[in-house]
Amino acid sequence: MSNLLKQFHLNDNFLGAYEKLVVEQVIPYQEKALKDEIPEAEKSHAIENFRQAAKMLAEGICEEEFYGMVFQDSDVAKWLEAAAYSLVNHPDAELEQRADDIIALIGSAQQEDGYLNTYFTVKEPDKKWTNLQEAHELYCAGHFIEAAVAYYEATGKDSLLNIMKKNADHIYRRFVEEKAEGYPGHPEIELALMRLYDTTKEKKYLELAAHFINVRGVDPDYYKKEAESKGWTVWGMNPEDTEYAQNQAPVRKLTKATGHSVRAVYLYTGMAHLAAETGDESLVRACETLWDNIVKQRMYITGGIGSTNEGEAFTKDYNLPNDTAYAETCASIGLMFFARRMLQMKKDSRYADEMERALYNTVLAGMQLDGKRFFYVNPLEVIPGISGEAVTHRHTLPQRPKWFGCACCPPNVARTLTSIAEYAWSETEEAVFSHLYVGGELDLTESKGVKIQVETGYPYDGNVNYRIVKDGKEKTELTLAIRLPGWCKQLSVSRNGGMVCQKNEDGWKVIAPGVHHQDGYLYISGTVGNEDVISVSMDMPVYRVYSNPAVAANNGRVALMRGPLVYCVEGVDNNGDVLGLSIAEGTILYSGYRPELLSGVVTLSVPGVRTKRTEELYLTEKPEQEPVNITAIPYYAWGNRGLNEMRVWIPEV
Numbered sequence: 001m002s003n004l005l006k007q008f009h010l011n012d013n014f015l016g017a018y019e020k021l022v023v024e025q026v027i028p029y030q031e032k033a034l035k036d037e038i039p040e041a042e043k044s045h046a047i048e049n050f051r052q053a054a055k056m057l058a059e060g061i062c063e064e065e066f067y068g069m070v071f072q073d074s075d076v077a078k079w080l081e082a083a084a085y086s087l088v089n090h091p092d093a094e095l096e097q098r099a100d101d102i103i104a105l106i107g108s109a110q111q112e113d114g115y116l117n118t119y120f121t122v123k124e125p126d127k128k129w130t131n132l133q134e135a136h137e138l139y140c141a142g143h144f145i146e147a148a149v150a151y152y153e154a155t156g157k158d159s160l161l162n163i164m165k166k167n168a169d170h171i172y173r174r175f176v177e178e179k180a181e182g183y184p185g186h187p188e189i190e191l192a193l194m195r196l197y198d199t200t201k202e203k204k205y206l207e208l209a210a211h212f213i214n215v216r217g218v219d220p221d222y223y224k225k226e227a228e229s230k231g232w233t234v235w236g237m238n239p240e241d242t243e244y245a246q247n248q249a250p251v252r253k254l255t256k257a258t259g260h261s262v263r264a265v266y267l268y269t270g271m272a273h274l275a276a277e278t279g280d281e282s283l284v285r286a287c288e289t290l291w292d293n294i295v296k297q298r299m300y301i302t303g304g305i306g307s308t309n310e311g312e313a314f315t316k317d318y319n320l321p322n323d324t325a326y327a328e329t330c331a332s333i334g335l336m337f338f339a340r341r342m343l344q345m346k347k348d349s350r351y352a353d354e355m356e357r358a359l360y361n362t363v364l365a366g367m368q369l370d371g372k373r374f375f376y377v378n379p380l381e382v383i384p385g386i387s388g389e390a391v392t393h394r395h396t397l398p399q400r401p402k403w404f405g406c407a408c409c410p411p412n413v414a415r416t417l418t419s420i421a422e423y424a425w426s427e428t429e430e431a432v433f434s435h436l437y438v439g440g441e442l443d444l445t446e447s448k449g450v451k452i453q454v455e456t457g458y459p460y461d462g463n464v465n466y467r468i469v470k471d472g473k474e475k476t477e478l479t480l481a482i483r484l485p486g487w488c489k490q491l492s493v494s495r496n497g498g499m500v501c502q503k504n505e506d507g508w509k510v511i512a513p514g515v516h517h518q519d520g521y522l523y524i525s526g527t528v529g530n531e532d533v534i535s536v537s538m539d540m541p542v543y544r545v546y547s548n549p550a551v552a553a554n555n556g557r558v559a560l561m562r563g564p565l566v567y568c569v570e571g572v573d574n575n576g577d578v579l580g581l582s583i584a585e586g587t588i589l590y591s592g593y594r595p596e597l598l599s600g601v602v603t604l605s606v607p608g609v610r611t612k613r614t615e616e617l618y619l620t621e622k623p624e625q626e627p628v629n630i631t632a633i634p635y636y637a638w639g640n641r642g643l644n645e646m647r648v649w650i651p652e653v
Contacts, residue, residue, distance in 0.1 A: 349520020
């Protein structure tokens with residue numbers, strides 16, 4: 001956690017409302033889920049696993065067997081991280097005490113040498129460190145390290161931090177000092193160790209992160225040799241599928257985003273953070289290559305990644321089916337992580353653009369508007385009776401469940417939405433960078449002598465005002481760098497009512513001293529006075545998006561966007577039928593704000609036609625069509641009104 005999380009107080013009506021929902025509803029709900037206190041929800045047992053592990057260590061026997069996935073511990077870690085972020089700006093003594101109690105329980109489940117994992121303590125005590133490919137020991141450690149860093153920086157309490165430093169020291173001894181072979185089957189600890197290093201400045205954590213990154217793929221047969229020697233398995237994963245495990249080559253030689261999509265972007269996040277810290281140019285180039293492959297060939301328009309349920313994985317360039325898309329919520333959160341670390345290396349708006357895309361579309365879609373149901377998978381087309389039922393579509397559920405046996409996504413959403421300042425802002429000695437348009441106040445009194453108050457109705461309104469509030473000093477020099485998004489074709493920026501910059505079809509026009517445009521950011525420098533106001537006004541027309549013809553699923557189809565939001569059509573707004581709808585080419589698209597609908601959304605009304613359904617499977621004549629007005633809603637809000645057809649990419653006629 002940077003100081004920005006404590007310095008920025010979110011108060012806008014959109015992401016601010018989501019933060020409020022997470023604090024008041026989601027975090028308490030997920031705590032109950034972890035404690036198996038939600039009727040009819042799938043059992044978690046994650047807290048109970050720690051009780052049983054503690055009992056095993058204290059008495060040599062436990063009352064119950066381990067329950068859940070091999071990585072069940074990580075759900076507790078992500079909840080603790082979300083709770084930590086919540087406590088920063090929303091102090092809650094009762095929540096903090098419950099978190100402290102859980103941390104004490106975790107400590108009681110840690111072995112003397114620092115080892116911490118309830119699956120192996122309770123279920124497989126003789127098999128520690130023998131199955132790195134499948135067993136997620138390092139993955140769980142990584143999530144608890146992240147939680148420990150967050151909780152320490154939020155509360156100043158170091159109990160969990162000390163627990164996880166002891167655990168990290170154990171891992172360092174094994175893999176660095178004792179030179180044990182291997183690297184994580186599910187990357188996560190790499191990015192976590194970088195965060196631990198940022199907080200403690202202890203070099204061994206940087207060294208351990210670099211070790212896991214540098215040895216990965218040097219021996220691509222490592223998992224094969226491990227499988228031959230271990231004699232046991234969790235899921236029966238194929239140790240020879242090196243692309244799936246991102247170990248087909250050393251990381252600096254990787255050119256395609258392959259395999260399990262969450263594992264991939266977690267790995268790339270650690271690589272980018274290490275590259276930013278060390279200036280390793282070969283690692284920088286590898287990250288840039290992998291980033292470009294994702295966003296130019298392997299990403300959905302919604303910011304979803306991982307197009308198949310077979311291994312929750314990337315497949316091939318341009319293979320982006322809509323109705324069987326996997327697009328795991330965690331993967332888009334991981335893409336945000338990756339984007340943030342790429343921005344750390346270079347302030348280029350193309351990284352923030354995709355971070356924004358993932359956030360406002362797939363990540364928000366992963367949680368129901370009441371915060372009580374969640375999507376793991378985020379398809380771009382849903383057909384009730386097929387989606388969630390047909391053998392090829394069982395993963396694409398048409399409605400959000402209450403919880404999951406594999407519940408990685410819900411707490412991941414919670415920890416992301418309670419730490420939005422980490423993505424919205426960054427600060428260097430030279431400038432303060434505004435990456436996302438989020439209403440609130442950023443207190444930079446100590447470093448810059450100012451506060452920046454942001455007022456906006458984004459993402460539905462393209463007007464953003466940055467009000468500079470000074471402290472008592474006579475003069476303050478400040479450079480504010482504002483991202484100007486790639487989706488926006490026309491905008492203007494003014495300072496105290498005077499124009500400083502314009503963008504239109506002819507390009508950029510800078511008309512004020514101390515202002516320049518670079519890599520998608522507008523840098524405004526100079527002496528600021530109290531109550532200076534910098535205003536950004538972005539045109540937000542509805543625009544059509546077409547995909548590369550190599551994306552077979554989208555040929556002849558169009559998607560609709562307004563600002564950063566992808567739109568979809570749902571049956572409830574269109575007489576129950578979206579499969580027969582086509583948008584008329586060249587028509588004007590109208591939009592309007594409806595505060596009573598779906599917690600307040602801008603809907604689109606688009607002229608088109610409906611092809612009437614018949615009882616025949618095939619026809620020799622063109623089916624009858626009728627003109628209709630098609631209603632579209634933001635993709636993030638779909639699935640909140642019962643069972644419906646849904647589609648993002650719509651035929652165009």
